[in-house]
Amino acid sequence: MSITLVMDGKELTTEEGKTLLDAAREHGEDVPTICYHEATTANALCRICVVEVEGMRLLQPACIVKAGANMKVQTRSEKVDRARKTILEMLASTMDLSDAPEILTMMDDYGASAERFPDAERRESEVKDDNPMYVRDYSKCLLCWRCVQVCAEDAQYTYAINFEGRGYETQIGTFFDKSIPETSCVLCGQCVGVCPTGALKPKRQFMLEQGMSPNEISVLNTGRKRRKEK
Amino acid sequence: MTENISTLHTAIESYIPMGRSGLLPALHSAQKMFGWISEDTATEISKALRVPLADIHGVIEFYSLFYNEPTSKHVIRVCTDVACALKNADGILDHLCSHHELKPRPAGGFHQTTPDLTLTIEPSPCLGLCEHAPVALVNDDAETNINLEKDSYELGRPPSLVYGSIRMLTANCGNGTASLAKYGEYAALKKAMAMKPEDVIAEIKTAGLVGRGGAAFPTGVKWEGALKAGGAPKYVICNADESEPGTFKDRVLLIDDPHRTIEGMCIAAYAIGASKGYIYIRAEYPYIVPVLENALNEARGAGYLGKDFDIEIRVGAGAYICGEETALFESIEGKRGFPRVKPPFPTTHGVFGKPTVINNVETLCSVPLIISLGSAEYRRIGTEKSPGPKLFCVSGDVVKTGLYEVPFGVTLRELLDMAGGVANNKKLQSVLFGGAAGAFATSEHLDVKMTFEDLRAAGLPLGSGVVMVFDETRDLRDVLKRLGHFFAHESCGKCYPCQMGTQRQMEILDRIADGKVLEGDVIRLQDVGWTMTDASLCGLGQTAAGAVLSAMKLWPELFVEGQTSKVERQ
Numbered sequence: 030m031s032i033t034l035v036m037d038g039k040e041l042t043t044e045e046g047k048t049l050l051d052a053a054r055e056h057g058e059d060v061p062t063i064c065y066h067e068a069t070t071a072n073a074l075c076r077i078c079v080v081e082v083e084g085m086r087l088l089q090p091a092c093i094v095k096a097g098a099n100m101k102v103q104t105r106s107e108k109v110d111r112a113r114k115t116i117l118e119m120l121a122s123t124m125d126l127s128d129a130p131e132i133l134t135m136m137d138d139y140g141a142s143a144e145r146f147p148d149a150e151r152r153e154s155e156v157k158d159d160n161p162m163y164v165r166d167y168s169k170c171l172l173c174w175r176c177v178q179v180c181a182e183d184a185q186y187t188y189a190i191n192f193e194g195r196g197y198e199t200q201i202g203t204f205f206d207k208s209i210p211e212t213s214c215v216l217c218g219q220c221v222g223v224c225p226t227g228a229l230k231p232k233r234q235f236m237l238e239q240g241m242s243p244n245e246i247s248v249l250n251t252g253r254k255r256r257k258e259k
Numbered sequence: 260m261t262e263n264i265s266t267l268h269t270a271i272e273s274y275i276p277m278g279r280s281g282l283l284p285a286l287h288s289a290q291k292m293f294g295w296i297s298e299d300t301a302t303e304i305s306k307a308l309r310v311p312l313a314d315i316h317g318v319i320e321f322y323s324l325f326y327n328e329p330t331s332k333h334v335i336r337v338c339t340d341v342a343c344a345l346k347n348a349d350g351i352l353d354h355l356c357s358h359h360e361l362k363p364r365p366a367g368g369f370h371q372t373t374p375d376l377t378l379t380i381e382p383s384p385c386l387g388l389c390e391h392a393p394v395a396l397v398n399d400d401a402e403t404n405i406n407l408e409k410d411s412y413e414l415g416r417p418p419s420l421v422y423g424s425i426r427m428l429t430a431n432c433g434n435g436t437a438s439l440a441k442y443g444e445y446a447a448l449k450k451a452m453a454m455k456p457e458d459v460i461a462e463i464k465t466a467g468l469v470g471r472g473g474a475a476f477p478t479g480v481k482w483e484g485a486l487k488a489g490g491a492p493k494y495v496i497c498n499a500d501e502s503e504p505g506t507f508k509d510r511v512l513l514i515d516d517p518h519r520t521i522e523g524m525c526i527a528a529y530a531i532g533a534s535k536g537y538i539y540i541r542a543e544y545p546y547i548v549p550v551l552e553n554a555l556n557e558a559r560g561a562g563y564l565g566k567d568f569d570i571e572i573r574v575g576a577g578a579y580i581c582g583e584e585t586a587l588f589e590s591i592e593g594k595r596g597f598p599r600v601k602p603p604f605p606t607t608h609g610v611f612g613k614p615t616v617i618n619n620v621e622t623l624c625s626v627p628l629i630i631s632l633g634s635a636e637y638r639r640i641g642t643e644k645s646p647g648p649k650l651f652c653v654s655g656d657v658v659k660t661g662l663y664e665v666p667f668g669v670t671l672r673e674l675l676d677m678a679g680g681v682a683n684n685k686k687l688q689s690v691l692f693g694g695a696a697g698a699f700a701t702s703e704h705l706d707v708k709m710t711f712e713d714l715r716a717a718g719l720p721l722g723s724g725v726v727m728v729f730d731e732t733r734d735l736r737d738v739l740k741r742l743g744h745f746f747a748h749e750s751c752g753k754c755y756p757c758q759m760g761t762q763r764q765m766e767i768l769d770r771i772a773d774g775k776v777l778e779g780d781v782i783r784l785q786d787v788g789w790t791m792t793d794a795s796l797c798g799l800g801q802t803a804a805g806a807v808l809s810a811m812k813l814w815p816e817l818f819v820e821g822q823t824s825k826v827e828r829q
Binding site for chain 1: 298301311312313314315316317320321323327578595600747748749750751752753754755756758759760761762763766770777783786787789790793794795796801
C-alpha cells in the first residue's frame with residue numbers, strides 16, 4: 030500500500046514499510062549516513078541520519094524509522110544540522126578521517142570544523158599487521174559495527190572479532206588480543222569490504238601506500254609466497 | 260590449572276543448560292573462585308556454554324566488575340561520586356592506596372592490585388549508600404560512615420534510615436529484613452487472583468501508577484500491552500539495577516522488605532500471564548542477594564512461587580546502562596549491555612524477544628498497596644495528577660540524610676525541613692534533583708510541589724527521587740566534573756552522540772573545574788549537550804547533559820573563561 034508523507038514541505042509517496050531514508054532516497058532527497066549499509070542490519074548508531082519529525086520530542090534516525098502516512102519530516106532543521114555538525118566535529122577530533130573522503134565531504138556540507146575540539150583525547154592505536162590478507166588500523170575506526178556484524182550473524186558466522194572496552198574506549202578486538210591467524214577468522218574479507226574508513230585495508234593496498242612496488246609485494250611478506258615454499 | 264579447571268566445571272555446571280544466558284552467572288562464579296578471568300578460564304566457559312571466544316571477551320570487557328587481568332579476590336571499592344565526594348571520598352581513596360603502598364589514584368580511575376595479589380583497590384561510581392557517605396564496598400560488605408580522623412567506620416549490612424510523613428511503601432523498613440512471617444500472607448495477590456487479569460490491570464490504571472525508576476511510564480498501560488501481546492513464555496522483570504547517583508531507595512526496599520517486591524511481581528505475572536520472572540540487581544548490592552534468595556525460598560515454601568510462576572535473581576556486573584530496560588535484557592541474555600532501538604517495545608519484544616513487563620522496585624512495591632487499598636483509596640494519597648506515596652533519597656548537606664516517604668505534593672521546603680535543613684547551619688546553595696540525569700534546583704524552587712506536573716512546569720525531572728543538597732560553600736564545578744566523569748565512564752559506546760559526547764563533555768568540565776577554560780568552551784559544551792539530548796539512542800545519552808545544561812542556565816558565571824575563584828550564590 031502506498032502512503033504519502035511530507036518531507037521538507039514536499040509531498041512524497043512511498044510504499045508502507047519503507048524507512049524515511051528509503052523514502053528520501055527514492056525521491057532524490059539527501060540524508061547522510063555513516064553506519065548504514067544495505068548488507069548489514071541497521072543499528073541506528075551513528076545518528077548522522079537523524080531528522081526532525083513533527084510531534085516527536087527527539088530526533089529520529091531515518092535509517093530505521095518507518096515512513097508513516099501524513100508524517101511531517103524535516104531533514105535540515107536547525108536541530109538536525111546542529112546534531113550532524115557536532116557529531117562530525119566530534120568524529121574529526123576522535124579519529125583519523127584521512128581515508129574517509131565521504132565523511133570529509135560531509136564535513137564541508139555542514140560547515141564542520143576539524144579543529145572544533147582542541148585538547149581532545151584522540152582514539153589512537155598501532156597498526157595491526159598480523160595476517161597475509163588485511164591490516165587493521167583502528168586509529169581510523171569510527172565504530173560503525175559493520176565488521177563485527179558481517180563476521181557474525183549478518184554474513185559469515187565466524188565470530189572472530191568483537192568489542193573491547195566501553196564508551197569512548199570502545200575498540201574492535203579479538204579474544205584476549207590474539208593475532209588474526211590465532212582466531213576463528215577465515216580471511217573471507219567481508220569485514221574489509223564493508224569498512225567505510227580504511228581502518229581495515231587489503232594488505233596489498235596497504236603496502237602500495239607504503240611505497241612498495243608491485244614487484245616487491247609479490248615476493249615479500251605475503252601469504253602467497255609462504256604457500257609456494259611449502 | 261587442571262585442578263582449577265575441574266573445580267571451574269563443577270562451579271559452572273548448572274549454567275550450561277542456560278546456554279548464552281548463563282554467561283554472566285558463569286563469569287561471576289569463575290571470578291569468585293579466581294579473583295579474575297584468565298584466558299584459560301574464558302576458554303573453558305566458552306566451550307561449556309558454547310559462546311564464541313570473541314563474544315566472551317567482549318562481555319568481560321564491557322562490564323566494569325569483570326577483570327581479565329590479575330586481580331585480587333579481596334577488593335575494596337571506594338565511592339568517589341558526588342555525595343561521597345562531599346565527605347572526602349578522594350582523601351579516603353588516597354589514604355587507602357598509600358596505606359597499602361599503591362599509587363595514589365591514577366587518572367581515569369583504573370583499579371590497582373598489590374604485587375602479591377592480596378588486595379585490589381579501585382574508585383567506584385555511586386554505590387547507592389549516599390545517606391551513609393562516605394562509603395566503600397569491601398568485598399560483599401558495605402563500609403559506611405568512614406571517618407579518617409577518628410579511624411572509624413561501620414562494616415556489614417548497611418543500616419536503613421527511614422523517615423517522612425507516611426509509612427506505606429516503607430511500612431516494614433528500618434528494622435532489618437521482614438521475614439514472610441512478619442510480612443504476612445500475600446493478601447493482595449490473593450485478592451488479585453480472585454479478579455480477572457483485565458480487572459487487575461484496570462485497577463492499576465485507575466490508580467494512576469507510573470514508573471518510579473525515572474521514566475514515569477504508566478504501569479497499567481505497560482501491563483496491558485504485555486497481556487495482549489501474542490507469544491509465550493512471558494516475563495516479568497524487576498529492575499533493581501539502581502545505579503543513578505544519589506539513589507538508594509530500592510536498596511532499602513529490597514533488603515528490608517523483599518516480599519513486597521516479590522508480591523508485586525507475582526501480581527504482575529498473574530495480570531499478564533507470565534511464567535518466569537527475573538530480579539536484575541546491580542553487583543554493587545551483593546549483601547542484598549542472600550536476603551532475596553532467602554525471601555524467594557520462603558515464598559516458594561508458602562506456595563506463592565514455584566508453580567505457575569518463579570523468579571530467578573540475576574546480578575549485574577558494573578554497568579549503569581543495564582538499568583536501561585533493553586540493555587538489561589541484553590545482559591540477561593549474556594551479552595554486552597547495549598540498549599536496543601525501540602520500537603519494538605518490551606511489551607511485545609522484551610527479554611529473549613518475548614513479551615515482557617519490566618518495572619522498577621518501587622513501582623512493584625506500589626502494586627500490592629494499590630490492590631489492597633483499592634485504587635480509589637490509593638488515590639486519596641498525593642495529588643489528583645500524581646497520586647500515591649513517593650520515596651525521596653535525601654543526601655548531601657542536610658542534617659538527617661535518609662529515605663523519606665511522603666505523599667506526592669509535598670514541597671521541597673517541607674522535605675528539607677523534615678531532613679533538619681542544611682547541615683552545620685549553612686545556607687542552601689542548590690539541590691541536584693532527580694540524579695545525575697536530573698537538573699539543579701535552587702532556593703527559588705523551594706516551594707515547588709513535588710508532583711510530576713509541578714516539577715515539569717519548573718523544569719525539574721523527578722527522576723528516581725534524588726534530592727542531593729549542596730550548601731553555600733560547595734564548588735559546583737567539582738560536582739559537574741564528577742557528573743561528567745560518571746557519564747563518560749558509563750556510556751556504552753553504541754551511539755555516536757553519547758559515546759563521543761560524554762567524553763568531550765567530561766574534558767570541557769575538567770577544564771572548567773581546573774579554571775582553564777578555553778575560548779568557545781561554553782558554546783562547545785552546549786552543542787555537545789544538545790546533540791546528546793536530541794540525538795542519542797537511549798535515555799542515558801538523552802539525559803547525560805541535563806544537569807550540565809541546567810547549571811549553565813542557572814550559573815552562567817561558573818563557565819566563564821579564566822574563572823578561578825569559587826562563585827558563591829546568595
